[in-house]
Amino acid sequence: MRAMQHFASDNYAGICPEAAAAFAAANAGHAPAYGEDDWTRRVSDRLRALFDTDCDVYFVFNGTAANSLALAALCQSYHSVVCHELAHVETDECGGPEFFSNGSKLLPARGGNGKLTPAAVLELISRRSDVHYPKPRVVTLTQSTEVGTVYQPYEVAAISACAREHGLRVHMDGARFANAVAALGVAPADITWRAGVDVLCFGGTKMGLPVGEAVVFFDRTLSEDFAYRCKQAGQLASKMRFLSAPWLGILEGEVWLKHARHANAMAQRLAAGVQQVPGAKLLFPVEANGVFCELPEHVLTGLRERGWRFYTFIGAGGARFMCGWDTLPDSVDALLADLRALSA
Amino acid sequence: MRAMQHFASDNYAGICPEAAAAFAAANAGHAPAYGEDDWTRRVSDRLRALFDTDCDVYFVFNGTAANSLALAALCQSYHSVVCHELAHVETDECGGPEFFSNGSKLLPARGGNGKLTPAAVLELISRRSDVHYPKPRVVTLTQSTEVGTVYQPYEVAAISACAREHGLRVHMDGARFANAVAALGVAPADITWRAGVDVLCFGGTKMGLPVGEAVVFFDRTLSEDFAYRCKQAGQLASKMRFLSAPWLGILEGEVWLKHARHANAMAQRLAAGVQQVPGAKLLFPVEANGVFCELPEHVLTGLRERGWRFYTFIGAGGARFMCGWDTLPDSVDALLADLRALSA
Amino acid sequence: MRAMQHFASDNYAGICPEAAAAFAAANAGHAPAYGEDDWTRRVSDRLRALFDTDCDVYFVFNGTAANSLALAALCQSYHSVVCHELAHVETDECGGPEFFSNGSKLLPARGGNGKLTPAAVLELISRRSDVHYPKPRVVTLTQSTEVGTVYQPYEVAAISACAREHGLRVHMDGARFANAVAALGVAPADITWRAGVDVLCFGGTKMGLPVGEAVVFFDRTLSEDFAYRCKQAGQLASKMRFLSAPWLGILEGEVWLKHARHANAMAQRLAAGVQQVPGAKLLFPVEANGVFCELPEHVLTGLRERGWRFYTFIGAGGARFMCGWDTLPDSVDALLADLRALSA
Amino acid sequence: MRAMQHFASDNYAGICPEAAAAFAAANAGHAPAYGEDDWTRRVSDRLRALFDTDCDVYFVFNGTAANSLALAALCQSYHSVVCHELAHVETDECGGPEFFSNGSKLLPARGGNGKLTPAAVLELISRRSDVHYPKPRVVTLTQSTEVGTVYQPYEVAAISACAREHGLRVHMDGARFANAVAALGVAPADITWRAGVDVLCFGGTKMGLPVGEAVVFFDRTLSEDFAYRCKQAGQLASKMRFLSAPWLGILEGEVWLKHARHANAMAQRLAAGVQQVPGAKLLFPVEANGVFCELPEHVLTGLRERGWRFYTFIGAGGARFMCGWDTLPDSVDALLADLRALSA
The missing domain is CATH 3.90.1150.10 (Aspartate Aminotransferase, domain 1)
Structure with a gap:
C-alpha cells in the first residue's frame, strides 16, 4: 500500500529528484566552506541570469531567517514594517522579525484576498508621524499570498510606487514565489525589481529543496555587510554547497x-x-x-x-x-x- | 587525477557515506514538518540512549546558532560568559552569542593548551561584583579545544564544580565532541553531565553530516520553551527530517x-x-x-x-x-x- | 497676564511645590551614587509602607523604561504580552517593549472603555499554542486607563485570576496610578498585589515630580538581578537622590x-x-x-x-x-x- | 560639624548653584513636553554656539545611555568598536553598548596613560577581515580619560585620521569633557569636530547637573532618526525642560x-x-x-x-x-x- 500524501503543507513533501541529484553530485571531494565553493558561485550567477539583473544573492537556512534578516537589513529597531495581517512574518514566525531587528514593529493592514493595497499602506503610514510611534520604513508583500492568491505585476508596482513616494522600501516574501511566477506566466523580473521590489526572499524548501532559501537584493546598496549579518545570526552554512547545489538542479531546464x-x-x-x-x-x-x-x-x-x-x-x-x-x-x-x- | 584534499577545515569534507544513505532514505514520501516526524523522534531517542540520560534534544542548522541559542537560554542580556580567549564563540562567531542574548558579554580567560582552568575561571568571576559589570552566569568549554587538545574528565569536573559553587552554569561547545570522545575513550556521559555539563552543543557537520548540530540539555529545566527560541531565531527546519536522519546514519554502529x-x-x-x-x-x-x-x-x-x-x-x-x-x-x-x- | 495652562498632557505641568522642596533639600553635600544614598533608602521604605508589603523598589527615568524593563523582566524574546489596543506600551512607546525584550510581541485586545476583560484575555491567549506564534506570558493593565477610566478592584482581580490560571504574569502600567487610587478611594495594595498584580510601574512624573518612575515588584522572585538590567539599559541614575527624594515630598502627608x-x-x-x-x-x-x-x-x-x-x-x-x-x-x-x- | 566630602566619584557631588537656579527657574507654568519647550531650544542653540558649528543636539538621562545610543547609531549589530581597555564603555556600563546595539563587540586596546594610539587602533582593525569576526566600525575615545589624563588635540586628530582612512567613525565619551577643555585651554571645537570627532557625549552630571548628558552629532547624517532611537530606548524625557534648563545655568558665563x-x-x-x-x-x-x-x-x-x-x-x-x-x-x-x- 502506498503511503498517504498530505495537504497540510507543501513542506511535508520531500526533495524533488532534480534537487536530490544535484545534492548528491555536490558531495564529491573537498570544497571550500562558507560559500567560497564553485557550486555557490554557479547558482548565484544562475539566479542573476534568471532575474536578468546584477543582484546580490545569499543563501540562508529557512524562511523565518530569510525574511527576518532581509527586514533587519532595511530597518533600524525603531522602524516599522507594513504587512498584511495574514502575512507569515506577522502570524507564523514567532516574533522572528522583531527579534532579528531588535524591536521593529509590524503594522498589520487588512485587505481582500490576502493582498495589500496602496490605500491600505497609505492609511497605515500616514496615521502617525511623531516619535512616539515607530517610523514606517518597509512594506512587505507575500507572493503568492498566504491565502493562495497572486499579486498582478501592476498591483506590486502600485504598492511599490506608493512605498517609494513615502520613503519606504519594498520586501517580498517569496516562500511560494515559484507558484506565483507559474501562475502569472511572467518573467521573474517583472514582479520583482521591475515592479519596484528591493529585496526578495526566494523560497527553496517548498519548491522541493531539502533546506534553504535565497535572499536576493536587487538594490545592492541594501546588502552592504549582509554576509556579516548572516554569519552573526547563525545563518552562514559551513558546507554551503549542500544548500546551493540543489538550486542548480531545479533552475536547469526550468x-x-x-x-x-x-x-x-x-x-x-x-x-x-x-x-x-x-x-x-x-x-x-x-x-x-x-x-x-x-x-x-x-x-x-x-x-x-x-x-x-x-x-x-x-x-x-x-x-x-x-x-x-x-x-x-x-x-x-x-x-x-x-x-x-x-x-x- | 584525484582532486586534492585540503587541511583548511574539517568542514571542507563532504557527507560521509553512512549519513548520505540515511539522508537519501529519509526522502521517501510525506512527513510532518518542524520535527514532528519519525526520523527526528528516533534520533532524539538514540541520542538519549547514547548519553544514558533523559536529556532534551534540539536540532539546529549550525554551530554559531547552537552555541548562541544555548548560551542565550542560560543568560540574560546583563550576564556574562566565561570562555577561553581562543574559544570559537569569542573569535569566530562574529558576535553571535552577543546578538542572540541581546548583549551578554564574553569574558575571555587565558590558559595553556587552549584550556580553561578552575583558577582562571575563579579569577575572572571574582574580579567584580557590582552592577556596573555584567554578572558571570556561564562557563563555556570547548571539547576538543580550538587548538586540538582535549579536556580530561577530571578537568571538566573541576571546572564544573568551581562554576556550580559560584552559581554558574556549564556549557560545552562540542563542534568536535566526537574527536574528544574518540581520543579519551570514555562514555559520552563521562565528559558531559557526569562531569557537570548542563548543555552540550554536539557538532554534526564536522562529523560528516551535510548540515546541523544537536543541542543537548542535560538539565531539562534549562530548555523550557527552547523550541520557541529556536523558531523565533530562524533555527527550526521545516523539513526537519533532513537534519535529523543523517544522525541516525552515523549513530548506528558507532x-x-x-x-x-x-x-x-x-x-x-x-x-x-x-x-x-x-x-x-x-x-x-x-x-x-x-x-x-x-x-x-x-x-x-x-x-x-x-x-x-x-x-x-x-x-x-x-x-x-x-x-x-x-x-x-x-x-x-x-x-x-x-x-x-x-x-x- | 498669567501664562496659559494647557490640557495637552499632565506632563506639561511643572514640579509640585512639595516635590520641589524635597529635591532642593536633597542637594546638600555629598551622597553616594547609584542609589546607595539615604534618600533612596528612605523612599523605598516609604513605598513599602504605602503598599503594606515587602516589595522591591527601583527608580528609573521614565515611563517607557519602567514599563519596558518590567516587561523584559517577565518575558523572554519569544513571549508575548496581552495588552489593550489603546495601551501606551502599544501605541506610544515607539516599540520600547519590543526593544528592551529583544522581540516580545504585544497582542492587542479590544475592550470597552479602554479596559481589558478576562474574556478578551482568554480569547487572545487560547487562539494559538504552537511554536510558530509567541507564547503569551504577561497581561498588562493600565490603571487609570488611556481613556480616563478606572479598573475596579474586582476587575483587576478577575483578570489576574484568569492570567494566573494560564501561567501568565500581571503587570500594571501606573503612569496615572495616583488618579486611580484617588478615584477609587482604596488602599494601593487593594488594586495591586491583593488583586494579583506582580509588578507595578508607579508613575512619578505626571504626579508632579521632575523626572522618574518607580518599578515596584510585589513578587520579589521576578526582580532577581533587576539592578543589573537597569544599569545595562541606561536606567541607573548616578545622582539617584534627585530621582528619589522628590517622592518623599509627595508621599509625606498623602x-x-x-x-x-x-x-x-x-x-x-x-x-x-x-x-x-x-x-x-x-x-x-x-x-x-x-x-x-x-x-x-x-x-x-x-x-x-x-x-x-x-x-x-x-x-x-x-x-x-x-x-x-x-x-x-x-x-x-x-x-x-x-x-x-x-x-x- | 560639616558633613564629610568624598573622593569616590565626581558624581557624589550635588547640583552646582548655577544649575540649581536654572532648574528652579524652569519650573514656571506649563511647557510642552518631550523637548518641544523653549528651554531645550535655547540650550541646543547655546551648545551649537559653543561648538561653533551647526551640530545636532539630544539630551538623554545618563552616560551609559548617551554612549550606548551614540554607538548604536554608528554601528550595526555585527560591527565592532575599538576602545581602550580601561574605557568606561568596556568596564563600567554592564554591557550597555552591546545591549543597545544588539550585539556590537567592543575590541579593547592597550595604551599608556589610558590613551589609544593610531598604532594600537590599526593593530586591532587590521587583525581580521573575514566575516567570522565583527567588522570594525567605530573608534571611541574618552576625554578626559578614565585615569585622569587628557588627549592633546593632535593626538585626537591622529587617531581620527587613522580611523577615517579605514572607514571607521569617531566617538568621544566626554563624561569629563569639561575637565579636558579646562586642562587644555582650547576651544571645544578643537578637540572635537576639528580633530575629526563625529559624535560627542558631553557629560552634564559630573559637571554639576542633577541628571542628563548631551549627545552632540557633528556629522548630522549620523543622527537621522536619532529622536526615535532615544524614544524607543526610554531616553526621551517628558518634562525635558528639567534636563535641559540646568545646562543654561552652567553654559552662561563659562x-x-x-x-x-x-x-x-x-x-x-x-x-x-x-x-x-x-x-x-x-x-x-x-x-x-x-x-x-x-x-x-x-x-x-x-x-x-x-x-x-x-x-x-x-x-x-x-x-x-x-x-x-x-x-x-x-x-x-x-x-x-x-x-x-x-x-x-
Whole structure:
C-alpha cells in the first residue's frame, strides 16, 4: 500500500529528484566552506541570469531567517514594517522579525484576498508621524499570498510606487514565489525589481529543496555587510554547497517552474472538485497552490479520522489544503472522494 | 587525477557515506514538518540512549546558532560568559552569542593548551561584583579545544564544580565532541553531565553530516520553551527530517566514533611526520584531529603555491592543519612530502 | 497676564511645590551614587509602607523604561504580552517593549472603555499554542486607563485570576496610578498585589515630580538581578537622590493623593461643563483626570487658534483634555468658555 | 560639624548653584513636553554656539545611555568598536553598548596613560577581515580619560585620521569633557569636530547637573532618526525642560569651565601633597580631576576606617581620588593629613 500524501503543507513533501541529484553530485571531494565553493558561485550567477539583473544573492537556512534578516537589513529597531495581517512574518514566525531587528514593529493592514493595497499602506503610514510611534520604513508583500492568491505585476508596482513616494522600501516574501511566477506566466523580473521590489526572499524548501532559501537584493546598496549579518545570526552554512547545489538542479531546464505549475494544477483540480461538494465553499480565488475552503465541522472531523492532515488556523479560517511539487492526482481525487462521502 | 584534499577545515569534507544513505532514505514520501516526524523522534531517542540520560534534544542548522541559542537560554542580556580567549564563540562567531542574548558579554580567560582552568575561571568571576559589570552566569568549554587538545574528565569536573559553587552554569561547545570522545575513550556521559555539563552543543557537520548540530540539555529545566527560541531565531527546519536522519546514519554502529578515530589518527600521522621536518615545531599536544605548527614563512608560502589550503590566523598563530573523517593517508603523506621538500 | 495652562498632557505641568522642596533639600553635600544614598533608602521604605508589603523598589527615568524593563523582566524574546489596543506600551512607546525584550510581541485586545476583560484575555491567549506564534506570558493593565477610566478592584482581580490560571504574569502600567487610587478611594495594595498584580510601574512624573518612575515588584522572585538590567539599559541614575527624594515630598502627608484628587476634580468640572455644550459629546466615563470628547472640526480648529494645546490622535479619537496637579479652575472655565463660544 | 566630602566619584557631588537656579527657574507654568519647550531650544542653540558649528543636539538621562545610543547609531549589530581597555564603555556600563546595539563587540586596546594610539587602533582593525569576526566600525575615545589624563588635540586628530582612512567613525565619551577643555585651554571645537570627532557625549552630571548628558552629532547624517532611537530606548524625557534648563545655568558665563578648572586645581593640590607622602606613588600624570595612586594596604584600610570613600578597582588599580566642582581645599588637606598620618 502506498503511503498517504498530505495537504497540510507543501513542506511535508520531500526533495524533488532534480534537487536530490544535484545534492548528491555536490558531495564529491573537498570544497571550500562558507560559500567560497564553485557550486555557490554557479547558482548565484544562475539566479542573476534568471532575474536578468546584477543582484546580490545569499543563501540562508529557512524562511523565518530569510525574511527576518532581509527586514533587519532595511530597518533600524525603531522602524516599522507594513504587512498584511495574514502575512507569515506577522502570524507564523514567532516574533522572528522583531527579534532579528531588535524591536521593529509590524503594522498589520487588512485587505481582500490576502493582498495589500496602496490605500491600505497609505492609511497605515500616514496615521502617525511623531516619535512616539515607530517610523514606517518597509512594506512587505507575500507572493503568492498566504491565502493562495497572486499579486498582478501592476498591483506590486502600485504598492511599490506608493512605498517609494513615502520613503519606504519594498520586501517580498517569496516562500511560494515559484507558484506565483507559474501562475502569472511572467518573467521573474517583472514582479520583482521591475515592479519596484528591493529585496526578495526566494523560497527553496517548498519548491522541493531539502533546506534553504535565497535572499536576493536587487538594490545592492541594501546588502552592504549582509554576509556579516548572516554569519552573526547563525545563518552562514559551513558546507554551503549542500544548500546551493540543489538550486542548480531545479533552475536547469526550468524545473522549478514545471514543479510549480504542477502544484498549481493540482490545486485547480482540487478546487474544481470542491465546488461540486455540497456544503463546501471556496474562501479565496485559487490562483496558486493552496485551496482554502469552509467545511462543516463534521466533515473536518471526518477527514481527520480518515487520516488526512491539514490546518484550519492559518489565514482567515477554514481548512487549508496545500499542493506541492509531488502531489499526485490520485491523492487529490482520494481527498475529494472522502470530502464527497462525508458531505453526503 | 584525484582532486586534492585540503587541511583548511574539517568542514571542507563532504557527507560521509553512512549519513548520505540515511539522508537519501529519509526522502521517501510525506512527513510532518518542524520535527514532528519519525526520523527526528528516533534520533532524539538514540541520542538519549547514547548519553544514558533523559536529556532534551534540539536540532539546529549550525554551530554559531547552537552555541548562541544555548548560551542565550542560560543568560540574560546583563550576564556574562566565561570562555577561553581562543574559544570559537569569542573569535569566530562574529558576535553571535552577543546578538542572540541581546548583549551578554564574553569574558575571555587565558590558559595553556587552549584550556580553561578552575583558577582562571575563579579569577575572572571574582574580579567584580557590582552592577556596573555584567554578572558571570556561564562557563563555556570547548571539547576538543580550538587548538586540538582535549579536556580530561577530571578537568571538566573541576571546572564544573568551581562554576556550580559560584552559581554558574556549564556549557560545552562540542563542534568536535566526537574527536574528544574518540581520543579519551570514555562514555559520552563521562565528559558531559557526569562531569557537570548542563548543555552540550554536539557538532554534526564536522562529523560528516551535510548540515546541523544537536543541542543537548542535560538539565531539562534549562530548555523550557527552547523550541520557541529556536523558531523565533530562524533555527527550526521545516523539513526537519533532513537534519535529523543523517544522525541516525552515523549513530548506528558507532560510525561517528569510527570516523573520529580515523581523523584523530590522521592528525597523529601528520604530527609524527611534522616532527621529522627541520624547522617545523608543533605548537600544542596533538590530542584530537588538529595539528598546529610553526613553520618558516617561505614554507607557508610554498605550501600555498603548491595548492594547499590552510589557515594561519586561528588559535594562537602558526599553521593549522585539520583532518576530517575522509582525510586519506595519501593526502597526509603528500602534505608531509611537500613540507619536507620546502624545508630542505 | 498669567501664562496659559494647557490640557495637552499632565506632563506639561511643572514640579509640585512639595516635590520641589524635597529635591532642593536633597542637594546638600555629598551622597553616594547609584542609589546607595539615604534618600533612596528612605523612599523605598516609604513605598513599602504605602503598599503594606515587602516589595522591591527601583527608580528609573521614565515611563517607557519602567514599563519596558518590567516587561523584559517577565518575558523572554519569544513571549508575548496581552495588552489593550489603546495601551501606551502599544501605541506610544515607539516599540520600547519590543526593544528592551529583544522581540516580545504585544497582542492587542479590544475592550470597552479602554479596559481589558478576562474574556478578551482568554480569547487572545487560547487562539494559538504552537511554536510558530509567541507564547503569551504577561497581561498588562493600565490603571487609570488611556481613556480616563478606572479598573475596579474586582476587575483587576478577575483578570489576574484568569492570567494566573494560564501561567501568565500581571503587570500594571501606573503612569496615572495616583488618579486611580484617588478615584477609587482604596488602599494601593487593594488594586495591586491583593488583586494579583506582580509588578507595578508607579508613575512619578505626571504626579508632579521632575523626572522618574518607580518599578515596584510585589513578587520579589521576578526582580532577581533587576539592578543589573537597569544599569545595562541606561536606567541607573548616578545622582539617584534627585530621582528619589522628590517622592518623599509627595508621599509625606498623602500629598500625592491630594494632587490626584484635585486633578480628578478638575476633570469632573470640565466634563460637567462639556455636557452643557451643544455638539460636544463625552466619549468615555470620566473617572480619573482625562476628558475625551467628540467635537465638531470647526470647534477643534477654533480652540487651537485661541492657543489651546491638546491631542486628538490619542486613544479612540476625539479630543483629549488632561488635567494635572496644577490645573486651575479658572483654566477649566476659560476652556469651557471658549468651547461654548465656538459651539454657539 | 560639616558633613564629610568624598573622593569616590565626581558624581557624589550635588547640583552646582548655577544649575540649581536654572532648574528652579524652569519650573514656571506649563511647557510642552518631550523637548518641544523653549528651554531645550535655547540650550541646543547655546551648545551649537559653543561648538561653533551647526551640530545636532539630544539630551538623554545618563552616560551609559548617551554612549550606548551614540554607538548604536554608528554601528550595526555585527560591527565592532575599538576602545581602550580601561574605557568606561568596556568596564563600567554592564554591557550597555552591546545591549543597545544588539550585539556590537567592543575590541579593547592597550595604551599608556589610558590613551589609544593610531598604532594600537590599526593593530586591532587590521587583525581580521573575514566575516567570522565583527567588522570594525567605530573608534571611541574618552576625554578626559578614565585615569585622569587628557588627549592633546593632535593626538585626537591622529587617531581620527587613522580611523577615517579605514572607514571607521569617531566617538568621544566626554563624561569629563569639561575637565579636558579646562586642562587644555582650547576651544571645544578643537578637540572635537576639528580633530575629526563625529559624535560627542558631553557629560552634564559630573559637571554639576542633577541628571542628563548631551549627545552632540557633528556629522548630522549620523543622527537621522536619532529622536526615535532615544524614544524607543526610554531616553526621551517628558518634562525635558528639567534636563535641559540646568545646562543654561552652567553654559552662561563659562561657569562649566570655571567649575572644571576648580576640580582640576583640587586634583593638582592633592597630587602635589601625595608626592610628599612616603610610600605613595602617582600612577598617572594628573591632567584633569582624578588622582590615581598606589598606597600600602594599611593606608587604604586606615583611610576607609577614617570614613573616606574611594574606589580601588577602577582603571589600572591603585586608589582613585576624584575631585568635583565642589571639592573644598579643606577636604583635600584633610585627606592629605590622614594620608600622611597613616603613612608615617
